[in-house]
Amino acid sequence: MIEAVSWIGLIMLLIVTGLETDLELIISRAKSATYTALGGIIIPFAMGVALGYVLPGQFLANDGQRLVFSLFIGTALSISAIPVIAKVLIDMGMMHRDVGQITIASGMLNDTIGWVMLALVASLARTGSEQALGAAGVTLVWLVIILGVSFTLGPRLTEWLFRWVDATLGSDDLTKTTVVMILALGVGTITHYLGLEAVLGAFIVGVLVGQVRRFDSSARHTFEVISLGIFAPIFFATAGLRVDLTTWADPVVMLAGITVLAVAIAGKFIGSFIGARAAGLSTWEGIAMGSGLNARGALELIVATVGLSIGVLTTTMYTIIVTVAIVTSLIAPPLLRLSLSRIELSADEVDRLEREELERQSFLGGVIRVLLPTQCSVDSQLAAQLLGHIARNREIEITSMYVDTDGTEPSGTPLVRRIKRVVDGFGVSDTVQSDGGANTQQVYEQSEDCLDLIDAQIDIPNKQLRNIVRTAETTVSESVLDEVSDSYDLVALGADGQLEYSPDEPLFGMAIDNLVQATPCPILIAVSNMSQTTKTLPELSIQRILLPTIGTEYSRRAAEISFEVATAYDATVEITHIVNRSQLGDLYMSGTDRSISEAIDLAESIVDREAEIGQTMGVNVRTNVSVGTKPERTLIERATINETDLIVLGSEVRPGSRRAFFGHRVEYIVKNAPCPVLVICSKQSYQ
Numbered sequence: 130m131i132e133a134v135s136w137i138g139l140i141m142l143l144i145v146t147g148l149e150t151d152l153e154l155i156i157s158r159a160k161s162a163t164y165t166a167l168g169g170i171i172i173p174f175a176m177g178v179a180l181g182y183v184l185p186g187q188f189l190a191n192d193g194q195r196l197v198f199s200l201f202i203g204t205a206l207s208i209s210a211i212p213v214i215a216k217v218l219i220d221m222g223m224m225h226r227d228v229g230q231i232t233i234a235s236g237m238l239n240d241t242i243g244w245v246m247l248a249l250v251a252s253l254a255r256t257g258s259e260q261a262l263g264a265a266g267v268t269l270v271w272l273v274i275i276l277g278v279s280f281t282l283g284p285r286l287t288e289w290l291f292r293w294v295d296a297t298l299g300s301d302d303l304t305k306t307t308v309v310m311i312l313a314l315g316v317g318t319i320t321h322y323l324g325l326e327a328v329l330g331a332f333i334v335g336v337l338v339g340q341v342r343r344f345d346s347s348a349r350h351t352f353e354v355i356s357l358g359i360f361a362p363i364f365f366a367t368a369g370l371r372v373d374l375t376t377w378a379d380p381v382v383m384l385a386g387i388t389v390l391a392v393a394i395a396g397k398f399i400g401s402f403i404g405a406r407a408a409g410l411s412t413w414e415g416i417a418m419g420s421g422l423n424a425r426g427a428l429e430l431i432v433a434t435v436g437l438s439i440g441v442l443t444t445t446m447y448t449i450i451v452t453v454a455i456v457t458s459l460i461a462p463p464l465l466r467l468s469l470s471r472i473e474l475s476a477d478e479v480d481r482l483e484r485e486e487l488e489r490q491s492f493l494g495g496v497i498r499v500l501l502p503t504q505c506s507v508d509s510q511l512a513a514q515l516l517g518h519i520a521r522n523r524e525i526e527i528t529s530m531y532v533d534t535d536g537t538e539p540s541g542t543p544l545v546r547r548i549k550r551v552v553d554g555f556g557v558s559d560t561v562q563s564d565g566g567a568n569t570q571q572v573y574e575q576s577e578d579c580l581d582l583i584d585a586q587i588d589i590p591n592k593q594l595r596n597i598v599r600t601a602e603t604t605v606s607e608s609v610l611d612e613v614s615d616s617y618d619l620v621a622l623g624a625d626g627q628l629e630y631s632p633d634e635p636l637f638g639m640a641i642d643n644l645v646q647a648t649p650c651p652i653l654i655a656v657s658n659m660s661q662t663t664k665t666l667p668e669l670s671i672q673r674i675l676l677p678t679i680g681t682e683y684s685r686r687a688a689e690i691s692f693e694v695a696t697a698y699d700a701t702v703e704i705t706h707i708v709n710r711s712q713l714g715d716l717y718m719s720g721t722d723r724s725i726s727e728a729i730d731l732a733e734s735i736v737d738r739e740a741e742i743g744q745t746m747g748v749n750v751r752t753n754v755s756v757g758t759k760p761e762r763t764l765i766e767r768a769t770i771n772e773t774d775l776i777v778l779g780s781e782v783r784p785g786s787r788r789a790f791f792g793h794r795v796e797y798i799v800k801n802a803p804c805p806v807l808v809i810c811s812k813q814s815y816q
Contacts, residue, residue, distance in 0.1 A: 134363050135364040135368075138359075138364030139364050139431055140314070140317060141313075142361055142364065143244075143328045144309060144313050146332060147333065147334060147337075148336075149237070157230075157234075158231050158235075161410060162238050164404040164405065164408035165405045166236075166239040166242065168401055168405070169401035169418070170207045170243070172397075173400050174204065174206065174246075177199075177205065177396065178200060178202065180199075180202060180392050181195070181199025181200070182195065184385055185385070187443075190440050190441055191440065197253050200253065201441045204243065204432065205429065205450055206389075206393045206396055207242075207246065207397075208428050208429055209236045209240060209422040209425065210424045214422070217462045217465050218421075218469075226482070227478050228410075231405075231418070232418055235418060236422055240428065241336075244326075244332050245329070247326060247435060248268070248325040249269070249272065251435060252268040271323040271325060275323070275325065275329075275333070276333075284337060284340055285592075287312070287337045287338060288592060290312075291308065291343040291344060292343065295343060296597065302350075302351035302352075305344055305351075305352075306348065306352045306355060313330065313331040315330075317334075318330070342524065343498070345497055364430075364434075365427070368430045368434055372447070372448045373448050374448065376444070376445045382445055389449050389450070393453050394423055394460075397422055398420070400419075401422045402419040403415075405418040417465060417468040421465045424462070433447050487742060487745060492689050493519065493523060493525075493690070493693065496523070496525055497525060497526060498528065498616065499520070499621055500528050500620045501528065501621045501622075502612075503529055503530065503579065504531065504579060504625075505578075505579040506623050507663045508623030508625050508655050509583065509622075509623030509655070510657075511623065511655040511656075511657040512654075513529070514587070514588075515669075516621055517586065517587035517588045518697035518698070519693045519697075520587070521588075524593060525593065526593050526594075526595065527589070528617070529583045529587070529594070529596050529597075530596075530597050530598075530599060530609065531575075531579050531597070532598075532609065533576065533599070533600045580598075586666065599612065604643075606647075610643075613644075618650055618651075619653060620651075620652045621652075622641055622652060622654050624637050624641065625641075636800075651686065651809065653809055654807070654810065655805070655807055656799055656805060658803070658805055659805075670698070671694065671695075671774040673703065673775075674694065674695055674700050674702045674703070674773070675764065675767065675773045675776045676691045677705055677707070677760075677764055677778060677798075678705070678735060678739050679735065680706075680738065683810070683811040684739070685742075685779070686809045688777075691743075691777040692742065692746050693746075695743070695748045695749070696746060696748060700749075700775075701749045702748055702749070702751070703751045703752075703753060704736045704753070705752070705753040705754070705764065706732040707757050707764060708725070708754065708756045709757065709758065709760050728756075729754055729756070732754045737752065764794075765801050768804060774804055774805070775806070775807065776798065776802050777806075777807045778798060778808045779808075780809065781810070781811045795808060
């Protein structure tokens with residue numbers, strides 16, 4: 130039983146390794162990574178095979194398997210450990226440096242080739258050396274088929290599966306973890322049946338799932354906690370139980386072990402160094418590659434475990450390989466630290482790192498799933514158009530949700546409705562999903578027409594779109610909130626022409642007010658300021674965007690939205706700050722009396738800071754700082770005079786007595802703007 134559980138831990142470790150394999154990174158560093166990886170595989174593999182032929186016969190599990198034994202030793206010495214390398218790079222802050230990315234990409238490619246080699250050698254071991262040529266041919270054919278299907282149809286099928294799971298079973302982290310394990314065990318079973326190792330199937334699943342944005346950092350963290358906190362220790366403990374340290378007392382074993390260790394270190398270092406230099410990297414970069422890729426870590430234990438289980442390795446040889454894994458993992462980090470400290474930053478690398486740091490800190494960088502509840506008002510169409518431009522380059526997924534309000538009650542208990550939703554989901558290809566009730570032909574046609582219109586306004590690839598229909602059991606707000614709880618990062622709403630002009634009433638009507646107060650994620654509200662009798666919103670022509678800012682986090686989020694929209698339309702963004710002459714203390718630092726000149730200096734630093742982000746994105750940015758007693762009126766006048774096409778406001782939802790309150794200035798601008806307005810609401814203070 131312990132052995133079975135340890136194999137589950139082994140499979141989970143391979144999934145984690147696959148999750149860390151970034152195909153885009155490998156492609157982006159293709160030349161350097163390929164040269165380094167090939168050098169780090171070919172030379173240690175050749176040295177390992179040669180070593181396998183000269184080792185005494187006592188290390189062979191079967192006298193008739195010298196060829197397979199030698200191939201296995203070569204494969205074992207070719208493996209590298211990404212987790213060890215990544216840990217050192219993270220600790221030194223070098224993960225996003227050029228040399229760090231090339232090292233990781235090389236390690237990923239190295240391991241990918243290594244697992245393929247392991248699958249081939251394991252297949253040969255099972256069939257025997259006598260049929261080696263024929264077995265190798267059959268294995269290669271199946272390997273090509275498996276890899277071909279995995280990396281052509283695999284990404285689409287995996288993406289579809291997670292979309293279906295989100296839509297029918299929910300998107301919590303444990304559900305996603307279960308799906309990954311089912312996939313890994315299923316594909317691993319197929320690869321094992323075909324004569325390839327089950328670990329290859331688990332690794333392939335890890336790579337494919339790692340490319341799915343719905344399997345986000347939270348789900349990945351949950352999977353790693355379960356894997357590394359429960360199952361991996363059982364695997365390591367079981368691997369340790371097989372080690373027989375008393376064998377080192379034999380002089381022959383001692384000499385053989387030292388020789389294997391020396392060949393492993395020298396072969397990997399020389400091969401990686403030569404490959405890096407051939408790719409045009411510097412001497413110290415080559416030393417860094419040779420040092421980092423020398424770490425074997427847990428992956429060497431996996432190879433050793435497979436070798437022992439298929440009868441290629443004896444306990445003695447298994448002990449030697451485990452020792453190699455431990456020693457190389459200990460010496461690689463200090464050598465890598467030493468070499469990395471000698472590598473200087475280039476100007477291009479400095480620029481790239483600054484851009485990546487901005488992206489990591491950005492609001493939109495963390496937005497993966499957006500919910501757009503709609504009944505196809507012109508305001509909702511405005512939100513759809515602008516969301517489409519934002520999502521197109523960022524591969525954000527948008528779920529358009531049509532809520533039926535005909536009052537038809539869904540039949541059955543909540544459990545029955547949930548089961549029906551799962552069953553119905555199998556027959557739906559991400560177009561319309563009915564959640565019970567509202568089954569009349571008229572409602573169906575209305576929802577179809579509406580969602581088709583919204584899809585046309587969003588205008589992004591189908592893989593980024595999901596359409597759902599829900600029946601409002603009580604209120605529209607509650608139906609939307611029920612869906613929002615399904616791990617969305619942003620909710621986009623159309624004001625739907627429901628602006629209220631009474632200070633005691635919600636600005637956007639009661640339904641939106643309830644959503645704003647209860648939704649846990651940021652909200653984008655679109656106000657078209659157009660006649661609600663308009664059926665189809667024409668394509669917007671946005672040339673000028675006005676962005677008021679006061680330098681807060683929600684102002685920064687509004688700035689990001691502005692710059693993304695401006696990029697799509699090639700528009701100019703005017704970043705403006707109005708210094709309120711009568712409320713300087715309230716605006717900047719409560720209880721402090723600032724002079725006008727000091728306030729202007731501070732305002733200029735605020736708009737310049739926002740402008741830097743836009744300029745980094747290639748947006749045409751203008752800045753403006755002025756002084757007035759009514760900033761909201763000054764902004765409306767400026768928007769009118771400059772013929773502004775869009776105003777983007779950031780706001781923090783503030784506690785109010787009976788409604789969500791965005792601030793007097795935001796409400797004034799929304800009600801009086803001569804053009805469409807977007808309001809980006811944060812929720813930090815309203816809890």
